[in-house]
Amino acid sequence: xxxxxxxxxxxxxxxxxxxxxxxxxxxxxxxxxxxxxxxxxxxxxxxxxxxxxxxxxxxxxxxxxxxxxxxxxxxxxxxxxxxxxxxxxxxxxxxxxxxxxxxxxxxxxxxxxxxxxxxxxxxxxxxxxxxxxxxxxxxxxxxxxxxxxxxxxxxxxxxxxxxxxxxxxxxxxxxxxxxxxxxxxxxxxxxxxxxxxxxxxxxxxxxxxxxxxxxxxxxxxxxxxxxxxxxxxxxxxxxxxxxxxxxxxxxxxxxxxxxxxxxxxxxxxxxxxxxxxxxxxxxxxxxxxxxxxxxxxxxxxxxxxxxxxxxxxxxxxxxxxxxxxxxxxxxxxxxxxxxxxxxxxxxxxxxxxxxxxxxxxxxxxxxxxxxxxxxxxxxxxxxxxxxxxxxxxxxxxxxxxxxxxxxxxxxxxxxxxxxxxxxxxxxxxxxxxxxxxxxxxxx
Numbered sequence: 001x002x003x004x005x006x007x008x009x010x011x012x013x014x015x016x017x018x019x020x021x022x023x024x025x026x027x028x029x030x031x032x033x034x035x036x037x038x039x040x041x042x043x044x045x046x047x048x049x050x051x052x053x054x055x056x057x058x059x060x061x062x063x064x065x066x067x068x069x070x071x072x073x074x075x076x077x078x079x080x081x082x083x084x085x086x087x088x089x090x091x092x093x094x095x096x097x098x099x100x101x102x103x104x105x106x107x108x109x110x111x112x113x114x115x116x117x118x119x120x121x122x123x124x125x126x127x128x129x130x131x132x133x134x135x136x137x138x139x140x141x142x143x144x145x146x147x148x149x150x151x152x153x154x155x156x157x158x159x160x161x162x163x164x165x166x167x168x169x170x171x172x173x174x175x176x177x178x179x180x181x182x183x184x185x186x187x188x189x190x191x192x193x194x195x196x197x198x199x200x201x202x203x204x205x206x207x208x209x210x211x212x213x214x215x216x217x218x219x220x221x222x223x224x225x226x227x228x229x230x231x232x233x234x235x236x237x238x239x240x241x242x243x244x245x246x247x248x249x250x251x252x253x254x255x256x257x258x259x260x261x262x263x264x265x266x267x268x269x270x271x272x273x274x275x276x277x278x279x280x281x282x283x284x285x286x287x288x289x290x291x292x293x294x295x296x297x298x299x300x301x302x303x304x305x306x307x308x309x310x311x312x313x314x315x316x317x318x319x320x321x322x323x324x325x326x327x328x329x330x331x332x333x334x335x336x337x338x339x340x341x342x343x344x345x346x347x348x349x350x351x352x353x354x355x356x357x358x359x360x361x362x363x364x365x366x367x368x369x370x371x372x373x374x375x376x377x378x379x380x381x382x383x384x385x386x387x388x389x390x391x392x393x394x395x396x397x398x399x400x401x402x403x404x405x406x407x408x409x410x411x412x413x414x415x416x417x418x419x420x421x422x423x424x425x426x427x428x429x430x431x432x433x434x435x436x437x438x439x440x441x442x443x
Contacts, residue, residue: 014443019434020416021408024401027220033350039440040329041067044179046172048331048344049073049091053207062108065346066173070094072104073171076125091173092127093160127159168198169207187258192311193265193323197335206363210374213357213381219394221347227390228324228332229264231424232413237389253424261418261432262328270321296375300337339376351398357381
């Protein structure tokens, strides 16, 4: 059941200036959440739906979501004359145009067409209606019983088709005709960091799938976006990061965002040699005597593509060991040493979301690198040595918001502005996202 629209009074409840104090109701209000779905997920934004590598063959499909609406990412047939201009990837809503049935129940597969089980309406891979039973009625003697009206036209009754954009093997879709071109949407500040992972000397790198994880987290969807825009917590919450030096406050870091503040990249380099004792003193998650039974979990090998020309300092190079990209509203792309994954946020109500991890590598990886990526992926996912902490603390946060009434979070580490920084002792990326969110939500 849809929540009633918010009144002008309710929309003006964010009385604090700026975006450094987020009211708890931004995470708990059911009416606001319905407005988010319309303004953000079904509005003029590009949402991630999957990787091209997941559907390599004609007829391959995979279920995905844009907001709460289930969609199919499909590899369509392409005429030879169109192959230079048509990537063949379609995204259609999993909802029959006849009676609204969610017709596809398989997570993935291969099909020549899609058939609704209720009344056998049949659709082409691109979503066009191909045919339906008894369209012209049933002949009985000289009479024809039933049938669709003469005005019924197959082309007017296809599946809902989304606009699709393909970038370096990443598939994005939008319900909006007003969304700007994808590369403009991402912006010149973010594109170099996507290029670094996905674009090789001869174009997009060919990806290989290594596996999936998925979990349902009892928290508002924005909390995961915040979590990956938050460099403050990793060296405090995560024993693995602070103890083994994967992420500490003294590491050389940079916070990058697009011009609108919606997308961001956290960039950092693992320290070589000694560590600054001041960043672990008094930190309860730091375990000085903790040791690994299997050192291969931290068998880090430098890859040539890590080093790139520094977008912020022409003429110099930069070689991060970690980049965490947050592409608003639904995608996180992780490079944590040799581990690579996308993380897809699927909202399930104001207090719950699904979180889907797709671990990947490159087609030209040596077998030893593939094994290394798989081992390091154990740091992440629902039961990961690092990521289990995030799911738990998001649940605790949502519980606190629900009990606290009219309180607000405080995100003022490093000030109240939304500027880029060359360090990680800041919450600037969270503030920048909420400045944008307030504008979109008309708060």
